[in-house]
Amino acid sequence: FGSVLLPGTAFVELALHAGERIGCGTLEELTIQAPLVFPEHGTVVLQVVVGAAEADNRRSVTIHSSTQTNTWTLHATGSLSAEPATTGTPLTEWPPHDAILVETDGLYENLAAAGFGYGPVFQGLRAAWRRGDEVFAEVALDQDLWDEANRFGLHPALLDATLHAIAATGGPTGLDGPGLPFAWTGVTLTAIGSPVLRVRITHHQNATITLDLADGTGTPVGHIDALTLRPVTAEQIDGATPHPHTDSLFQLEWVPAPAVPDTAPAGEFEVLEIPGPDTGVDQITDVHTRVTDTLTRLQTWLDEDHPDTTHLIVLTHGATTADNTPITDLTAATTWGLIRSAQAEHPDRITLIDTPT
Incomplete structure (x- = not known):
């Protein structure tokens, strides 16, 4: 969509490298919270x-x-x-028995038309086959990059190219259109630096796959228990410099509420107002004390015998960023998470209202 991203496979490489240096070579899980969109100018500092x-x-x-x-x-x-x-599964029989060759010509042109443009280093898919719920693929770096593969446990562009076989064979089960890596589980390497990979991809439900990775001879080099993909839109990746609160693939958006007609029926209602901060104690103590007090008051109200039409309004001040106003009360913001849980357990009985002051 016109923005340059660090591939999700690079996050995996960074985590594995850090773990290997301290004797923790298994990446049990890694969840991508937000894509890394490179700015048009300047540098990006990474911290692991x-x-x-x-x-x-x-x-x-x-x-x-x-x-x-x-x-x-x-x-x-x-x-x-x-x-x-x-250990992983050897892939010495190649191409696999009974697997059907899939046409891959024009794949990268089609992906570019869908908004996913891959540069030359990332166009590593050489062939793909399908056998039931399994996809087999052969990927490779250009030979002038083979020495570079030795700098990595598993070259991010090479691992990323294995996922292109999914697009070539019809997309992941449970995902409508292209997606980005979202959650990795059980990632291990048994060999490093291979510039060529054979891969077996096993499809599961909910856009989740398992990957067995081998080198050019079929000897296992790695295994990924599960990788879950998620859809992405141009609106989620707009090319702007990343912002810590707005670049997640999942976002909270404020939607104006429609006006309620004066003739709308109304029942009894009570207001639970969250008081302002106690300036006489430190902020952490204040948050714990006030949130615990709010929980007690909420539980008491829910335990009381109210008519079904009685509604509780929880009123906070400075708890949200609606209309780009800053959060000014940490306790009030924390309370919103607490009350949302109560709303899920008691539908249509609690309303949250926040005002700037």
């Missing part, structure tokens, strides 16, 4: 942070970026472990 070992020896991993605006954008979160790598 691995957390301390937890009780089960797993470690968290996060990937952020920052541009000249000096704001940090969270792109991916996940976890690493020292679990042994999955």
